[in-house]
Amino acid sequence: MRRTHGAARLLAGLVCGVVLAVAGCGVPSSGTPVVVRDATVNGAPSSSDGAAKEGPGDVTDAEELVRRYLTAVAGGNETSQDQPDAFKKAAEWAQGFLTTEAAASWQPGQAITVVRARIGIAVATANGTRVEVALQPVGTLDSSGTVEPVADPASRTYQITVVPAARGTGLRIADPPPGMLLSTEGLGRFYEVHPIYFWDTEGRNLVPDLRYISILGSADNRLVQLTSWLRDGPSDFLRQVAAPLPAAIEIKDRPGLEGTAADRHVRVNLSAKAASVPPPQLTNYIAQLRWSLRPLDDPVELQIENQRQDLQPPDVLSDNAAVAPSGQRDPPRFAVVGGQVRQIEGDATNLPVLADENNSGVVRAAILRGTPARVGLVRGDGAGRVRLWLGWYDEASETARYSRTGLGAAVMSRPVGLLTPDGPTFLVAADGRLYSVQMDGVAVDRTPAGVGAVTAVSVAPEGRRVAFVANGRPYVAVLRADGALAVGPPVELRAGLSDVVGVAWSRENWLVVAGRVAGQSALVELTTDSVLVEPLQLRNLPGLTVTGVAADPAVKFEDTPRGERALILMEANGRAYRVYSLSVVELAVDGTPSAPSPTPSASTSANPAPPTAPFFLD
16 A cells, blocks of 8 residues: 655655555555654754754843854754855854854854753853853764764863843853854754665675754755765765765766655666666665665655666665564563573564573573574583583474583673674673684684773674673774674773673664763663763662663664664663663563473572573574
């Protein structure tokens, strides 16, 4: 069944909330329309309906004037053929907040700097009103919608003087900080977290590339902006693992919506050079467009010199490894119970590999989904040491096969499984080093240089980005697999936590980090560039000692580009917990699905051992 709402949503903005499936494009075509509302970023609405920057107007509150000033340059980075004077207009808008003298001497510079701002309480002085503002540079927002980290993230404090406006009512700033400054509040309010997608270098999975797109421009301009960013290629961070478009794919004229209400589609017309691109690569390009233009749900009509191309529609869902398996309604959750790996919640999963005597003495574990599923068990190895064991189920012989790997250690993290061109692989931190272990049991040290002792690791769904904890600090890096597996140069995440103990992917471009604030446990969710940071306000968390965290970052095609926060599990005080919106709740065993028990154990007694070391399928 065709739907007719795509154009209306685009006119409301590409960040709207109503998303429907599309027939013939790899997306289910039946069912009731689903209404999805974007979550807020830093307390600000993310819908573009009626979005407009606030001017100084007749504001009489000095703190409010400074807050507005730090959002004034929003949209100024998106200089393009359609908006050649975007930077100039943003600078002029910012100057409207200044006194005549300050506006005349103020120098905007060449770029927009994103800052984390802490605005103090206004204090009356003989010369006006003083507002103390602490500004910490986060990065430079460029025309491609990426925030490039600054070399010096040190915070600086400014004493801003606010005086009455020379004409009319209101206030103006007499001594602004230098340059074009955009607060993270302004970024969260007037931009949408909007990934665009590139194929990995092996052409196996789409990799989401984090971008910020302004919701202040027209919907048509945003469509043009997104397709242009795709043409320009992946960000510097992903360049080692994500492939640019074929050079011959050049957009000839302005993309846009065409057709009648009953047959609406996105038209993308390529130049004659594209005729040399093989049809499978053109189909891959359509898949990139379909994911990058979400939540727009109209099909893409690809043309070359105005001639429609008859191409096989992409299998949109299977192209993104973050999409939950077909039929999954509730992600399976697992934990270690009495030394055995057991399923404790979620859709029942048949894993006969766990019904084996080797599923015993387990401390931590991972399960890599597939046919057959592969299991990584960290088991006690005597004398206070542990060892990694790998297993799988042989359907032909109806036998579970486990092997003792060469990796033993005094301390070992939860493993994480991923598929590489060389086959199933597990990453695990052992005695401060990061190892990869394939099914042959051989461990290879993959520790990046200069990061210290690695204690936890998590891999993104597509297997091309990795997050890890080293020396109590969280990092993110690319994971190269074109040849020998290798971790790219790590980038430290600025989560605002000390003593970090765990990290996990909570959405395609977000991570949840567990650590401490003021000596108490805390969880924070942040973007992979550390620009947007959102503490999880959990009323009963501070009294616990968190030792690990896991998440299931499954995405739906109908999700908003920002994505929905994943289910999060954590380990604290030797027990497993599920994280809800306001609190954490201990996981129970009774009445929940479990794997077959190979031998009687404490987990089958009247007083079962509490679940610990919780995890999801990789």
